Amino acid sequence: QQQVKQSPQSLIVQKGGISIINCAYENTAFDYFPWYQQFPGKGPALLIAIRPDVSEKKEGRFTISFNKSAKQFSLHIMDSQPGDSATYFCAASDGGDDKIIFGKGTRLHILP
Amino acid sequence: NAGVTQTPKFRVLKTGQSMTLLCAQDMNHEYMYWYRQDPGMGLRLIHYSVGEGTTAKGEVPDGYNVSRLKKQNFLLGLESAAPSQTSVYFCASSYLRQGLYEQFFGPGTRLTVL
Numbered sequence: 480q481q482q483v484k485q486s487p488q489s490l491i492v493q494k495g496g497i498s499i500i501n502c503a504y505e506n507t508a509f510d511y512f513p514w515y516q517q518f519p520g521k522g523p524a525l526l527i528a529i530r531p532d533v534s535e536k537k538e539g540r541f542t543i544s545f546n547k548s549a550k551q552f553s554l555h556i557m558d559s560q561p562g563d564s565a566t567y568f569c570a571a572s573d574g575g576d577d578k579i580i581f582g583k584g585t586r587l588h589i590l591p
Numbered sequence: 592n593a594g595v596t597q598t599p600k601f602r603v604l605k606t607g608q609s610m611t612l613l614c615a616q617d618m619n620h621e622y623m624y625w626y627r628q629d630p631g632m633g634l635r636l637i638h639y640s641v642g643e644g645t646t647a648k649g650e651v652p653d654g655y656n657v658s659r660l661k662k663q664n665f666l667l668g669l670e671s672a673a674p675s676q677t678s679v680y681f682c683a684s685s686y687l688r689q690g691l692y693e694q695f696f697g698p699g700t701r702l703t704v705l
Contacts, residue, residue, distance in 0.1 A: 522698050578624075
């Protein structure tokens with residue numbers, strides 16, 4: 480049973496455009512939603528995270544939008560740059576749990 | 592700080608051979624994890640540890656064993672490697688910050704089983 484569903488699998492965006500990656504979850508006990516960024520040949524690294532007490536969190540060009548009633552959250556990358564080309568994973572956990580459930584990832588390619 | 596390190600970076604095994612992957616962290620984190628990453632499958636948790644001397648099963652533990660004899664090290668063993676274990680293996684460690692666990696990943700080990 481996949482607890483965090485991520486889409487799309489791959490995404491191509493023009494430089495300067497907006498990249499949008501969506502995730503949906505099933506477990507209503509989840510209360511921590513991080514996004515990880517992974518460059519080729521590297522391990523994932525925490526990019527941005529949100530808790531469900533806010534509907535949006537912004538850090539620079541990266542924004543998480545959260546819809547608790549729909550059990551969905553998304554990552555928006557504004558003014559996408561070729562350096563943003565990477566694989567992005569959404570994830571979720573019960574804050575009291577030491578484990579994180581990852582989505583299957585989205586391979587993002589920004590065209591120069 | 593080196594963060595999370597993994598050895599080796601690459602390894603090729605024949606079916607039935609055994610090996611151990613080593614993960615080390617210098618951040619004094621209590622929690623450590625082993626994941627495998629396969630195309631289109633995301634990161635799947637193999638085993639994890641919540642402290643020295645403790646281990647627990649994750650989502651895909653079969654065919655693997657782990658040990659956490661020292662707080663800074665977490666070993667992943669394959670007793671009899673199978674082609675299905677061809678994957679990229681990531682180790683991570685985490686700590687509790689503001690009530691949430693942030694995971695830090697190593698650079699990965701690419702394992703091929705022939």
